[in-house]
Amino acid sequence: MALCFLIRRKLVDFAEQNLNEGEVRKVQAHLSECGPCRQEFDLIRKGLDAAHGHRPPVMDEVFWKRFDEGLWKKIQEGKPSFSPAPFLAPLWKPAAVILPVIIVMLAVLTRMSMISVGQQEAVLVREAAWLINESPDTQVLSALEDDLTDEMEILFVLDPSLIRKIG
Amino acid sequence: MELSEKEKSLECVRRFQEGDRRAFDELVQIHKRKAYGFVLGMIGNSEDASDILQEGFLRVYQSLGRFRGDAGFKTWFYRILINLSRDVLRRRGRSRRVFAYSMDEADEDGKTREYPDLSLRPDDQAQQKELDELVRRIASGLSDRQREAFCLRYFQGMRSDEVASVLGCGVSTAKVHIFRALREVGRRIQPYLKEH
Numbered sequence: 107m108a109l110c111f112l113i114r115r116k117l118v119d120f121a122e123q124n125l126n127e128g129e130v131r132k133v134q135a136h137l138s139e140c141g142p143c144r145q146e147f148d149l150i151r152k153g154l155d156a157a158h159g160h161r162p163p164v165m166d167e168v169f170w171k172r173f174d175e176g177l178w179k180k181i182q183e184g185k186p187s188f189s190p191a192p193f194l195a196p197l198w199k200p201a202a203v204i205l206p207v208i209i210v211m212l213a214v215l216t217r218m219s220m221i222s223v224g225q226q227e228a229v230l231v232r233e234a235a236w237l238i239n240e241s242p243d244t245q246v247l248s249a250l251e252d253d254l255t256d257e258m259e260i261l262f263v264l265d266p267s268l269i270r271k272i273g
Numbered sequence: 274m275e276l277s278e279k280e281k282s283l284e285c286v287r288r289f290q291e292g293d294r295r296a297f298d299e300l301v302q303i304h305k306r307k308a309y310g311f312v313l314g315m316i317g318n319s320e321d322a323s324d325i326l327q328e329g330f331l332r333v334y335q336s337l338g339r340f341r342g343d344a345g346f347k348t349w350f351y352r353i354l355i356n357l358s359r360d361v362l363r364r365r366g367r368s369r370r371v372f373a374y375s376m377d378e379a380d381e382d383g384k385t386r387e388y389p390d391l392s393l394r395p396d397d398q399a400q401q402k403e404l405d406e407l408v409r410r411i412a413s414g415l416s417d418r419q420r421e422a423f424c425l426r427y428f429q430g431m432r433s434d435e436v437a438s439v440l441g442c443g444v445s446t447a448k449v450h451i452f453r454a455l456r457e458v459g460r461r462i463q464p465y466l467k468e469h
Contacts, residue, residue: 118451146456151459152466156404156459157455159404160404160409161405162428163310165306173305173327174301177301180328180331181334
């Protein structure tokens with residue numbers, strides 16, 4: 107099978123007689139004993155016969171005169187007669203790749219900025235603690251106490267008897 | 274001493290870049306006939322082939338001033354033609370339609386009429402014409418890469434390395450495309466050969 111693979115790569119050159127003598131002998135020997143490669147070679151030979159038998163079209167002078175006239179007209183107009191592709195066609199493939207990347211990057215950046223906001227707050231708290239000569243933990247506790255006082259005030263407004271009961 | 278086609282082309286390019294606009298016309302005369310056969314094989318439709326070829330020459334005219342000649346004029350020109358052909362095929366919706374393009378019937382005013390080869394007998398002429406159309410029709414049914422490699426190799430007579438350079442791939446890849454194209458053409462032409 108590996109040998110078939112190597113031989114098949116040389117079949118076109120073999121058919122076009124572009125191989126050296128040693129290679130020709132190798133290919134001939136393989137073809138004499140390998141049916142599938144022989145079949146393959148037969149198709150290649152038929153394809154080659156057809157290709158070599160084909161003649162290029164010979165157009166008459168009227169055709170070429172019109173062709174030249176049309177070409178010079180286009181050159182004088184100086185612009186392509188047809189756009190090679192719709193405007194957006196070359197863009198949609200790169201866009202399909204780039205858009206998800208941009209979305210992911212935006213998501214990551216947003217997340218990172220949220221983290222950095224949290225970090226900034228922590229820095230501010232530390233700085234504030236230093237300014238008033240307290241540890242950050244004390245600051246947090248006093249903030250909690252402030253919150254409790256606020257809640258008790260609200261409760262007192264709603265139901266003063268409740269506060270008296272709590273003491 | 275007679276200049277080769279490549280040397281003539283490069284000479285025309287040089288003259289054009291120096292401001293001689295007539296050199297472009299010479300360039301068109303050198304390449305138009307062979308290039309038409311190539312585009313016709315690629316597209317399978319004489320009207321589109323003519324349009325694409327004109328468009329290709331127009332692009333050449335517009336950018337020849339910037340052409341440095343690294344790749345060779347022919348390689349550059351055929352790359353342009355391949356890209357234009359791909360665009361036309363894409364606009365057709367990538368359909369693998371095979372065009373029945375008998376050029377004798379194409380236009381009532383005879384503008385795409387093909388000349389008969391007078392060196393052949395009438396029955397030979399008919400047979401040759403049939404074979405030519407069949408091969409072009411089969412070629413237009415190949416996959417893009419196979420068709421491009423096949424047309425460059427057998428309609429233009431380019432070597433495998435030249436095919437690779439036009440297609441922008443390695444020589445071994447170009448050879449694989451040529452191999453597969455030939456195998457496919459052989460497979461598709463088999464029933465026709467059995468009939469005759």
